[in-house]
Structure formats: C-alpha cells, structure tokens
Amino acid sequence: MSEQKRPKKSENFSEWYTQVLIDSKFIDYSPVSGAIVFRASSYFAWDMIRSATDVLFKKAGIQDFYFPLFIPEHLLEKEKEHVEGFSPEVAWVTHAGNTKLEERLAIRPTSETIMYEIVSKWIRSWRDLPLRMNQWNNVVRWEFRHPTPFLRSREFLWNEGHTIFATREEAAAERDEVLGIYNKILKEYLALPGITGRKTDSEKFAGAEASYSIEHVMPDGWMIQGPDFHSDGQKFSKAFEISFLDKEGKKAYAYQNTFAISTRELGVMVAIHGDDRGLIIPPKLAVIQAVIIPIYNDSNKEAVLAYAKEAKDSLGESIRSYIDDNDAYSPGWKFSEWELRGVPVRIEIGEKELKSKSATVTRRDTLEKKQLGIDELGKGVAALLSEIHENMYLKAKKFLDSHVHDADTYEMLKDIIKNSKGAARAPWCGDSECESRIKEETGAKITNMPFDAQGKEKGKKCVYCGKDAKYTANFARSY
Amino acid sequence: MSEQKRPKKSENFSEWYTQVLIDSKFIDYSPVSGAIVFRASSYFAWDMIRSATDVLFKKAGIQDFYFPLFIPEHLLEKEKEHVEGFSPEVAWVTHAGNTKLEERLAIRPTSETIMYEIVSKWIRSWRDLPLRMNQWNNVVRWEFRHPTPFLRSREFLWNEGHTIFATREEAAAERDEVLGIYNKILKEYLALPGITGRKTDSEKFAGAEASYSIEHVMPDGWMIQGPDFHSDGQKFSKAFEISFLDKEGKKAYAYQNTFAISTRELGVMVAIHGDDRGLIIPPKLAVIQAVIIPIYNDSNKEAVLAYAKEAKDSLGESIRSYIDDNDAYSPGWKFSEWELRGVPVRIEIGEKELKSKSATVTRRDTLEKKQLGIDELGKGVAALLSEIHENMYLKAKKFLDSHVHDADTYEMLKDIIKNSKGAARAPWCGDSECESRIKEETGAKITNMPFDAQGKEKGKKCVYCGKDAKYTANFARSY
Numbered sequence: 001m002s003e004q005k006r007p008k009k010s011e012n013f014s015e016w017y018t019q020v021l022i023d024s025k026f027i028d029y030s031p032v033s034g035a036i037v038f039r040a041s042s043y044f045a046w047d048m049i050r051s052a053t054d055v056l057f058k059k060a061g062i063q064d065f066y067f068p069l070f071i072p073e074h075l076l077e078k079e080k081e082h083v084e085g086f087s088p089e090v091a092w093v094t095h096a097g098n099t100k101l102e103e104r105l106a107i108r109p110t111s112e113t114i115m116y117e118i119v120s121k122w123i124r125s126w127r128d129l130p131l132r133m134n135q136w137n138n139v140v141r142w143e144f145r146h147p148t149p150f151l152r153s154r155e156f157l158w159n160e161g162h163t164i165f166a167t168r169e170e171a172a173a174e175r176d177e178v179l180g181i182y183n184k185i186l187k188e189y190l191a192l193p194g195i196t197g198r199k200t201d202s203e204k205f206a207g208a209e210a211s212y213s214i215e216h217v218m219p220d221g222w223m224i225q226g227p228d229f230h231s232d233g234q235k236f237s238k239a240f241e242i243s244f245l246d247k248e249g250k251k252a253y254a255y256q257n258t259f260a261i262s263t264r265e266l267g268v269m270v271a272i273h274g275d276d277r278g279l280i281i282p283p284k285l286a287v288i289q290a291v292i293i294p295i296y297n298d299s300n301k302e303a304v305l306a307y308a309k310e311a312k313d314s315l316g317e318s319i320r321s322y323i324d325d326n327d328a329y330s331p332g333w334k335f336s337e338w339e340l341r342g343v344p345v346r347i348e349i350g351e352k353e354l355k356s357k358s359a360t361v362t363r364r365d366t367l368e369k370k371q372l373g374i375d376e377l378g379k380g381v382a383a384l385l386s387e388i389h390e391n392m393y394l395k396a397k398k399f400l401d402s403h404v405h406d407a408d409t410y411e412m413l414k415d416i417i418k419n420s421k422g423a424a425r426a427p428w429c430g431d432s433e434c435e436s437r438i439k440e441e442t443g444a445k446i447t448n449m450p451f452d453a454q455g456k457e458k459g460k461k462c463v464y465c466g467k468d469a470k471y472t473a474n475f476a477r478s479y
Numbered sequence: 480m481s482e483q484k485r486p487k488k489s490e491n492f493s494e495w496y497t498q499v500l501i502d503s504k505f506i507d508y509s510p511v512s513g514a515i516v517f518r519a520s521s522y523f524a525w526d527m528i529r530s531a532t533d534v535l536f537k538k539a540g541i542q543d544f545y546f547p548l549f550i551p552e553h554l555l556e557k558e559k560e561h562v563e564g565f566s567p568e569v570a571w572v573t574h575a576g577n578t579k580l581e582e583r584l585a586i587r588p589t590s591e592t593i594m595y596e597i598v599s600k601w602i603r604s605w606r607d608l609p610l611r612m613n614q615w616n617n618v619v620r621w622e623f624r625h626p627t628p629f630l631r632s633r634e635f636l637w638n639e640g641h642t643i644f645a646t647r648e649e650a651a652a653e654r655d656e657v658l659g660i661y662n663k664i665l666k667e668y669l670a671l672p673g674i675t676g677r678k679t680d681s682e683k684f685a686g687a688e689a690s691y692s693i694e695h696v697m698p699d700g701w702m703i704q705g706p707d708f709h710s711d712g713q714k715f716s717k718a719f720e721i722s723f724l725d726k727e728g729k730k731a732y733a734y735q736n737t738f739a740i741s742t743r744e745l746g747v748m749v750a751i752h753g754d755d756r757g758l759i760i761p762p763k764l765a766v767i768q769a770v771i772i773p774i775y776n777d778s779n780k781e782a783v784l785a786y787a788k789e790a791k792d793s794l795g796e797s798i799r800s801y802i803d804d805n806d807a808y809s810p811g812w813k814f815s816e817w818e819l820r821g822v823p824v825r826i827e828i829g830e831k832e833l834k835s836k837s838a839t840v841t842r843r844d845t846l847e848k849k850q851l852g853i854d855e856l857g858k859g860v861a862a863l864l865s866e867i868h869e870n871m872y873l874k875a876k877k878f879l880d881s882h883v884h885d886a887d888t889y890e891m892l893k894d895i896i897k898n899s900k901g902a903a904r905a906p907w908c909g910d911s912e913c914e915s916r917i918k919e920e921t922g923a924k925i926t927n928m929p930f931d932a933q934g935k936e937k938g939k940k941c942v943y944c945g946k947d948a949k950y951t952a953n954f955a956r957s958y
Contacts, residue, residue, distance in 0.1 A: 028597055031554060032584065035547035037597055040612075043543045051530075063766075064522045068514035069586075069617055069634050075510060092574040093586065096621035097567040105511065107548075107572065107586075118507055118516055127807055133519075138548055138617065142575035155548050287542075328606055 008276050013220045014148075017271055021149050024279045024341045026270065034147035034154030038263075041341065044287035046157060046263055050136055052189055053159060053261060056181045062132040062161060069137075070105040071114045078113055079239040085206020086110065089142045091154075107140040112207065112258065115162055116240035123164065126246050129254065130170060132163040150267025151224065151479055158262035164242060164254045168233070171255035175212060175229055178259045182214055182227035185261065190269045191282040191392040192216065193400050194226050195423075195474060197448035202432050205258070209233035215447045215474065216268050217403040221420030223447045223476040224268060227261040272396050273365075279342025280364050282392055283385040290321040290381055291338045295331045295350035307374075308349045311359050314377040319385070321347075339364060344388050345381055363388050365395075404474065406456075410438075410463050413475055417444040423476040425453060427469030429462035438464055444475040487755050492699045493627075496750055500628050503758045503820045505749065513626035513633030517742075520820065523766035525636060525742055529615055531668055532638060532740060535660045541611040541640060548616075549584040550593045557592055558718040564685020565589065568621045570633075586619040591686065591737065594641055595719035602643065605725050608733065609649060611642040629746025630703065630958055637741035643721060643733045647712070650734035654691060654708055657738045661693055661706035664740070669748045670761040670871040671695065672879050673705050674902075674953060676927035681911050684737070688712035694926045694953065695747050696882040700899030702926045702955040703747060706740040751875050758821025759843050761871055762864040769800040769860055770817045774810045774829035786853075787828045790838050793856040798864070800826075818843060823867050824860055842867055844874075883953065885935075889917075889942050892954055896923045902955040904932060906948030908941035917943055923954040 006023065009016040021027045028037040038046065054064065070093065077083045086109045093105040108114065115133070122128065140155050147153060161178065165171040179196055186192045194214035204211035208230035215223050237243065237254040246252045273280040283289055292311055296304035308323050315321045324334050331348070338346055348360040359377055362369045365388050372380040403422025407413040416424040424444065428434065439445045449471045457469035485502065488495040500506045507516040517525065533543065549572065556562045565588045572584040587593065594612070601607065619634050626632060640657065644650040658675055665671045673693035683690035687709035694702050716722065716733040725731045752759040762768055771790055775783035787802050794800045803813050810827070817825055827839040838856055841848045844867050851859040882901025886892040895903040903923065907913065918924045928950045936948035 028601075030547045030593065030597060031551050032547050032549045032593075035549060037547070038545035040542040040544060043545050043614075046545075047543060063519040064526060065519060066517035066522050066525075066636065068509045068511050068516070069619065070511045070514060072510050088576040090576060091572045091584075093570045094573045095571040095583075097569060097623075099623075105570075114509065114511075118509060122507075125807070127805060135522075140548065144576075144578075157545065326606060328604070 006276070009219060009274065013218075013271075016274075016276075017267075018149060020274055020278055020340075021270060026279060026341075027149055032154070034143070034152075036149045036153060041281070041287045042266055045266055045269070045281065045285035048285050049185060049189055049261070049265065050159070053181065053185050054134075054136070056184065057134055057159075057161070060132075060177055060181065061130075062134050062163065065133045065135050066137070067111050067115050067118070067135060069108055071108055071111075073104045073106060075113045075117050076106050078117070079207050079236055081235075082112060082207035086141070089144070091140045091142050108137075109139055109141045110258075111135065111137075111139075111160055112162070112236055113240075116236050116242060119164070120240050120242045123242060123244050123254065125244055126166045126252075128244060129164060129166040132161075132174075134159055134161045148267070150264050150270070153263070156263045158260050161257070161259040163257045164237075165256070166244065166246065166252070166254065168255050171231065171257055174257055175231065178229050178257075179212060179214065179227075182259075182261055186214065186226070186265070187393060189282065189284050190265060191389055191396060192226075192265070192269060192272060193393065193397045195400070195404070195448065195450050197450035197453075197474070199228075199448050200432065200435060200446045200473070202435060203446060205230045207232060207235055208258075209235065213448050216272065217400050217422045217476070218268070218271050218479070221403060221422045221477070222479055223423060223474070224264070224479040225447065226265060226268065227259070229259040230257060232256040232258060272399065273392055274342070277336070278340030280392065281342035281344060283344045283389050286342070286344050287320060288322045288341075288343050289319050289385060290315060290345040290347055291343045292321060292323045292347045292349060293331055293334050293338070294323065294325055295348060300351055300354070304349060304351070304354055307354045311347060311349055311374060311377055314374055315381055316378040319378065319381055344385055347377075347381075365391055407463060407475075408460065413438070413444070413463055414442055417442045417475065417477060420477070423447065423474040425450070425456075425472060425474050426463040427457035427460035428471050428473040429465055429467045430470040431462070431465065431467075434462055434464040438475060442475070443477050445478055446473045447476050447478055449473045485755070488698060488753060489755075492697075492750075495753075495755075496746075497628060499753055499757055499819075500749060505758060505820075506628055511633070513622070513631075515628045515632060520760070520766045521745055524745055524748070524760065524764035527764050528664060528668055528740070528744065529638070532660065532664050533613075533615070535663065536613055536638075536640070539611075539656055539660065540609075541613050541642065544612045544614050545616070546590050546594050546597070546614060548587055550587055550590075552583045552585060554592045554596055555585050557596070558686050558715055560714075561591060561686035565620070568623075570619045570621050587616075588618055588620045589737075590614065590616075590618075590639055591641070591715055592719075595715050595721060598643070599719050599721045602721060602723050602733065604723055605645045605731075607723060608643060608645040611640075611653075613638055613640045627746070629743050629749070632742070635742045637739050640736070640738040642736045643716070644735070645723065645725065645731070645733065647734050650710065650736055653736055654710065657708050657736075658691060658693065658706075661738075661740055665693065665705070665744070666872060668761065668763050669744060670868055670875060671744070671748060671751060672872065672876040674879070674883070674927065674929050676929035676932075676953070678707075678927050679911065679914060679925045679952070681914060682925060684709045686711060686714055687737075688714065692927050695751065696879050696901045696955070697747070697750050697958070700882060700901045700956070701958055702902055702953070703743070703958040704926065705744060705747065706738070708738040709736060711735040711737060751878065752871055753821070756815070757819030759871065760821035760823060762823045762868050765821070765823050766799065767801045767820075767822050768798050768864060769794060769824040769826055770822045771800060771802045771826045771828060772810055772813050772817070773802065773804055774827060779830055779833070783828060783830070783833055786833045790826060790828055790853060790856055793853055794860055795857040798857065798860055823864055826856075826860075844870055886942060886954075887939065892917070892923070892942055893921055896921045896954065896956060899956070902926065902953040904929070904935075904951060904953050905942040906936040906939035907950050907952040908944055908946045909949040910941070910944065910946075913941055913943040917954060921954070922956050924957055925952045926955050926957055928952045
C-alpha cells in the first residue's frame with residue numbers, strides 16, 4: 001500500500017508497474033489468470049478513449065456494428081495464414097449446459113472471419129462500397145506466456161475497424177486518415193507520443209499484405225506496439241468471396257483494411273507517466289480531476305467543510321471534482337493516497353485558505369503548489385489541467401526522443417540493445433535474413449520502419465550485411 | 480425486400496417481425512444460431528440507449544467497471560439457487576489452443592459470482608459502502624428454445640448494475656431511483672411505456688429476495704419482460720463473504736441489488752412501433768433522422784442536387800441527415816426503402832421545391848406531408864422530430880392501456896388470454912398454488928403485480944380460489 005514497500009520505478013520497473021496498478025485501485029486481478037478487473041478509474045479512462053475515438057471515426061464515415069462473440073471452427077479456418085496466426089491461442093467453447101456442441105466455437109481473437117462471411121452477402125455492386133465498419137468489443141487470446149495487466153492480457157477491450165473498398169487506391173488512402181486519428185487520440189487524451197511506421201513482412205499481421213504501427217518506448221527501454229493498421233489487399237476478399245460488379249459490370253474483388261486501438265494503451269500510459277509516488281493520469285482521462293482535501297479540527301470543522309463545498313461549486317460542473325471528507329484518515333494519508341491514484345490536481349482547504357478566501361492547489365505531475373483565489377478556482381484549475389496535459393506530453397516526448405539512437409554500425413546497435421537504451425535506428429538492406437540474425441544475436445526485432453526516418457539510409461550500408469541499405473528501421477527488444 | 484412479400488403485422492406478427500428486421504437491414508443472422516449481427520442502425524440505437532442511461536447512472540453515483548468474461552466453474556456454483564437458474568444454459572470453455580483447461584470456464588450469463596468473489600476483498604468498513612457498480616457488456620445464455628432476434632438471443636448486450644449497501648434501508652431506496660431511470664429512458668428515447676411492478680416469488684431472479692420489472696404488451700397480446708431490478712438481500716453477501724465492520728465495530732453482511740436493461744428493448748421497440756411498411760425508429764435513436772431524396776431529370780440534375788445540399792446545410796449539424804443521390808434507383812423505390820428502414824422524416828427536393836425555395840417533408844409515423852421553406856428547415860424538422868416522438872409514445876401508450884383488462888372472474892381471465900387480448904388484471908390471493916394452476920390451465924403467468932394497481936383488490940376475491948385477494952396481478956402469456 002505505502003510508497004516505501006513498492007520498488008522504485010527506476011530500479012525495478014516491472015515490479016513497480018504491477019504493484020502500482022493494484023495499490024492505486026486502478027485494476028485488480030481476477031481468479032482467471034490473465035483477465036483483470038477494470039476498476040472505476042481505469043474503465044473511465046478507457047471509456048473516454050473509446051468515445052473520443054468513436055467521434056473521430058464517425059466524422060470520417062466509419063460506423064459501429066456488433067458481430068457475434070463466437071466463430072464456428074470451420075470459419076476460422078477459411079484464411080490459411082490467419083488461422084495459423086491465431087489458432088494456438090483460441091479459447092474453445094465445446095459445451096452448452098450439458099450438451100456437447102456439434103461444432104466447436106472459438107471466442108473471437110479478432111473478427112475477420114465471422115464478419116467477412118456475413119458481409120460478403122451484403123455487397124453486390126460498386127454502389128455498396130465503401131463499407132467502413134467498426135466495433136468496440138472484448139476479444140480473447142489465450143497466450144501461454146506470463147500475462148501482464150493491459151500489456152499482455154488474455155481478455156482485452158479494443159476497437160476493430162474493418163473497411164471494404166472497391167479499389168486499391170481508396171483502401172490505401174485510408175491508412176493515413178486512421179493512423180492520424182490514433183495519433184491524435186494518443187497525443188490529446190493519453191498525452192503519449194509514438195513512432196509511426198511500417199512493420200516488416202515477418203512482423204506483419206496474420207493475413208495482411210502490409211502492417212503499420214505506432215510504437216512506444218517503455219521505461220525499461222523496451223518497445224511496445226500500440227495502435228495498428230493493416231492493408232489486407234484481396235487476401236480475405238478472395239477467401240470469403242467479397243466480390244462485386246464494378247462500374248463496367250465486371251466481377252471484382254474488394255480491397256480491405258483493418259485497424260485497432262486496445263486497452264493495452266492504458267498500460268503504456270501508466271508505465272510512461274507514473275512515478276515513485278504512483279500513477280499520474282492525464283487530466284482528460286481522470287475520473288477525478290481535482291480532489292479537495294479539507295483540513296480541520298473540532299473547532300473549525302463545520303466552517304472548513306462548508307468552505308470545501310464552496311470550492312467545489314467554484315470549480316463548476318465541467319471539472320470532475322471530489323471532496324474527501326473521510327474522518328478516518330489524516331490529511332497526510334490522503335495526500336499520499338490521491339497521489340498514488342494519480343489525480344491531476346489536489347486542492348487543500350484549511351483555516352488559512354478559509355481566512356484568505358483562497359485554496360492551495362498542487363499539481364500531481366511536478367508537485368508544484370500555488371494559491372488560487374476561491375472565485376478564480378474554476379478558471380485557474382481548468383488552465384492548470386491543460387498545462388499538466390501539455391507538460392506530461394512534452395516530458396513523454398522528450399523521453400521517447402532520447403531513447404531512439406542512430407546506429408550506423410552493428411557494434412552501436414548491440415550496445416544500445418544490451419544496455420536497454422531504447423531503439424537503435426539503423427540502415428537495413430530489407431532482407432529478412434539479416435533481420436532474423438540480428439534478432440537471434442541481440443534479442444532485438446524491427447519494431448517498425450518509421451515514416452519520418454525513411455531516406456536517412458541513403459548512401460548507407462545495412463548494419464548487418466554491409467549491402468546497400470533500403471530502409472531505416474528501428475531495432476529494439478519488444479514486449 | 481418488398482412490402483408485398485412480407486406478411487402483414489396484424490395477420491402474422493412473428494413472421495412480420497423477423498422479416499422486417501432483415502429486410503430493413505437493421506440486423507442480420509449469423510452462422511451461430513441465436514447470435515445476430517447488429518448492423519449500423521441497430522447498433523446506433525443501442526449505443527444511444529447505453530450512453531443516455533449511463534449519464535443517468537453516473538448522476539446517481541453509479542460508476543462503470545469491467546469484470547472478466549470468464550467465470551471458473553467452482554465460483555458459479557457458490558450460490559445454490561443462482562447456479563440452478565443458470566447452469567443449464569451456460570456456454571463452457573474447455574480448451575485453449577490445444578490445451579485442455581484444468582477447470583472449465585463459464586462464459587458469463589450474468590456476473591454476480593465473478594464480481595462478488597473479487598469485490599468482497601475491497602470492502603472492510605462501512606466507509607467503503609455504498610459501492611455502486613455497473614458494467615456494459617455482452618453475456619451468453621444458451622437457451623435451447625427457438626431463438627428470436629433481440630427477444631431471445633444466445634448472446635446479448637446489456638447493463639448489469641451491482642450495488643452494495645451497509646443497510647437494508649439504503650438498498651431498498653435504490654429501487655425506485657433505478658426503475659425511474661429505466662422508465663425515463665424507455666419513454667424519452669424508445670417512446671415506449673411499460674408496466675412497473677413486483678414479480679411473484681416463483682418468477683423472481685435466481686438468487687433474489689424480490690424482483691421488480693417493467694413489462695410490455697407486444698402486438699400479439701403476449702407480454703414481455705423489459706428492464707428489471709432485484710433486491711438480493713444478503714443472499715450473495717453471505718455466500719461470498721461480503722462483510723464489513725459497521726459503525727459500532729461489529730461484523731455485518733452487506734445488502735445488494737442488481738438491475739439490467741438489455742438489447743431485448745430494441746426488439747420491443749421494433750415490434751410495437753413498426754407497421755406494414757417496415758420499421759418506425761424513434762427519432763432520438765435513428766442513425767439517419769431525415770433522408771433527403773432529390774428528384775431530377777437530365778436537364779435539372781445539377782441544380783436539384785445543389786439544392787439538396789442546401790437543404791442539408793439548412794438542417795444543420797444537430798439533425799442527422801443523408802442525401803440519397805444514388806442514380807441506380809427511382810425516387811419511388813427510395814421512398815419505400817427509407818420507409819422500410821424507419822427513417823423518421825423524408826424530405827423530397829425536386830423542380831417544384833427548387834422554384835418555391837421549399838421542401839416537401841413527410842413524417843414516417845403518420846405519412847402526413849407538409850411544405851417547409853428552405854430557411855426554416857432546421858427548426859421545422861427539429862419540431863417535427865419532437866412531434867413524431869410524442870405521437871409514437873402516445874400511440875404506444877394507448878395500445879398498452881387498451882390491452883390491460885380488468886378480470887374479476889376466472890371466465891373473464893380465460894377469455895382475455897385465449898383471445899390474446901393482452902393482460903388480465905385480476906385479484907389474487909398471493910398463493911403460488913393458484914398462480915401455477917392458472918398457468919397450467921391458461922398458459923398465462925403473472926408477469927408482475929403493478930405498483931399502480933395495488934389496492935384495487937380490496938374487498939375482492941382471488942380469481943381462482945375465491946379466498947380474499949391480497950394483490951392485483953397481471954396475468955398474460957409471456958415471451
């Protein structure tokens with residue numbers, strides 16, 4: 001519970017991470033290994049991410065649907081690469097009540113197969129396209145590696161976008177639109193930067209022609225994949241017969257994309273922003289944005305509590321605030337508890353504040369204090385919440401930038417990986433042989449080939465084989 | 480597809496119901512029997528119900544959580560009545576990938592057991608209460624009766640509220656608050672009235688002390704249970720050891736409630752409001768509230784389409800509108816199609832409208848037409864949408880009221896049930912023997928004992944046994 005018992009983030013990141021999630025009441029474990037409980041604060045944060053993303057999807061013309069949780073076994077097997085990617089970790093329903101089912105049902109690990117089987121019947125003509133679908137749901141991937149809350153969960157929540165176009169060009173144009181939406185949500189809601197780029201062929205999604213990702217660097221220097229986007233070309237449309245009559249009246253197969261952001265981002269958010277005192281929740285995602293802590297004794301209790309209520313009123317409806325007037329705990333205990341929970345702003349109200357018609361306001365990110373007049377509390381705290389968000393983003397950006405190192409030689413790459421300094425940005429020939437050798441020898445894979453770094457490899461040699469480089473790739477150990 | 484091929488609602492309600500759901504593209508079937516696809520229009524309606532209800536929950540102090548999809552078998556068995564009620568229809572996960580699980584996992588049919596096992600550890604003192612939790616999720620009940628979209632689905636979406644209080648009084652006070660929220664949502668969003676009352680002991684929820692429900696009368700005169708609320712007393716708190724130290728420092732067991740509204744309501748909405756032309760969607764739940772249909776020929780196409788765009792602009796952002804400029808279909812075909820889909824308002828734009836700077840506006844509920852000036856279109860259509868909602872509710876209320884008949888004799892009750900006239904409201908002694916005999920002999924069960932009818936039984940005799948009546952109960956055939 002207390003700060004003392006938790007390891008420091010800088011000393012034992014993974015222990016700090018799981019302990020802070022539990023201590024802060026952000027999540028709890030469940031009797032099902034790998035499935036966690038989202039408590040009020042984590043579910044609120046996810047719900048804000050979901051609704052903000054959904055608004056942008058709708059503006060872009062992407063609509064929400066809901067397809068079944070279950071996928072009959074024969075459907076899951078329809079696209080070969082896809083089933084190979086997922087079947088080892090599928091949870092199977094075999095019985096209903098006491099009755100054995102005729103065919104096993106997979107709990108969706110992702111919904112391509114169940115969706116496309118059905119949707120193929122909806123599409124007859126080019127006029128039925130584009131069909132841009134999304135769903136917000138729960139999926140199950142029974143990984144046998146050690147589960148980690150949010151980062152590797154057996155059940156998680158996500159969006160799965162599934163869009164269908166008449167032409168390759170239209171499908172391709174969606175990539176930057178969707179990755180733009182994800183980057184906007186990461187920056188404006190989670191205060192997180194990321195590195196956007198293309199995955200290599202060996203790291204792409206099971207069934208995709210090309211995959212794209214936004215990658216984060218975690219505090220331990222390892223990278224983790226965030227939101228992603230997949231160009232599926234005609235792989236699924238041919239397997240599921242998603243065809244249509246084009247403008248010339250000829251049969252054609254559709255082009256498809258898929259994309260996702262998941263509750264994994266909550267883990268990245270906690271990992272990157274938190275400190276030894278606990279969570280630091282970005283203001284827009286905090287279920288309580290400002291906690292008011294009244295400090296009183298027997299003689300002024302009534303007056304201070306009334307003044308705390310006045311402060312809450314002054315904050316107004318648009319700031320989510322809460323008065324912690326629990327008599328069982330001391331103000332000092334409460335300070336620690338709300339810091340642990342990551343509430344962006346603490347407001348102390350005592351005799352001094354009451355007399356001067358002010359409030360003592362402390363921001364969680366820097367722990368800086370200042371006095372605000374009671375009448376300016378709403379405006380002042382709103383401005384402070386914006387400042388906190390901005391500061392959190394800039395700090396995270398600085399961390400990210402300082403953990404991407406150019407490596408023009410294999411020695412440099414090995415040093416970066418060995419000492420967990422983040423990503424080694426290196427010229428690469430494009431050969432999967434070099435990619436896999438580097439992985440074997442260093443433990444680092446290519447997380448992606450950042451869009452904004454392409455071209456830097458010009459005139460350079462592949463860090464492994466010495467042939468002409470074709471790409472600039474980020475190599476890192478990865479979750 | 481066409482109106483001609485569908486049976487009339489008044490002649491074959493159940494055929495009309497399933498066919499109109501498919502024809503209108505509101506839903507589709509899936510390869511998993513009993514699991515349907517929510518297409519854009521039905522998911523949108525559910526999402527509006529979800530978010531409007533969630534706002535009211537949050538105002539009341541109920542917060543959202545998310546608990547795992549899976550329940551280990553030993554947990555499901557912890558409360559005896561509960562497991563007896565649900566285990567016959569549980570979907571069981573037995574394998575993950577190729578590995579047999581050590582213990583079978585139930586897909587949640589409802590989450591009491593997984594939640595209470597975990598939550599019991601969160602509660603130590605009376606200060607930790609009340610704990611008012613909710614979750615929006617999917618549940619699975621593998622009923623072996625014939626599935627019907629929304630009304631009896633094997634997977635459905637719902638809210639499940641789970642609240643925990645220190646005293647029986649506090650728990651009891653929540654009942655009217657939650658039923659009030661559900662009735663408000665039904666009236667203001669779905670344009671549906673209902674009959675609120677208590678269930679009998681033989682009809683209550685598996686594990687509850689008392690259950691309450693809002694019941695609807697369907698077009699075929701059968702009733703269907705809508706949202707419900709259960710007072711669980713200390714049944715679960717004792718089974719799951721949800722105890723705390725009270726203000727005197729003594730160990731006490733908590734009092735609990737649960738409550739739900741589900742996607743079944745979408746089925747009730749379709750059934751009650753629809754007509755032989757198709758769906759009629761209440762305006763607040765319609766993904767398209769106003770469809771603009773331009774009517775043009777080769778000579779005025781450009782001008783009419785530009786004018787249609789002008790009409791859309793005049794409607795403004797707050798009305799969800801769509802211009803159907805698909806050249807492949809005639810205006811007449813489009814009129815039928817959008818009527819089938821239940822869009823509340825149709826706006827025709829042609830040469831005549833262009834010249835007079837007006838629009839021809841047709842409301843879906845009554846098919847009445849009127850002319851509106853282009854500049855007053857936003858205001859005029861907004862007012863019309865309110866009128867449509869109001870009219871839909873009043874019509875549904877009139878239908879409900881005319882399908883509840885007082886039956887002071889058993890002959891009257893039998894006639895009402897036999898001729899599918901709706902509910903027979905009759906005096907009842909409170910004896911479950913009479914209740915079950917009536918069910919055996921007529922097929923009608925007690926749907927609930929309406930709050931607003933209690934007292935009417937005074938001085939009357941039980942319709943079955945002739946003893947003094949204690950309650951006024953609604954008897955009906957029920958889904």
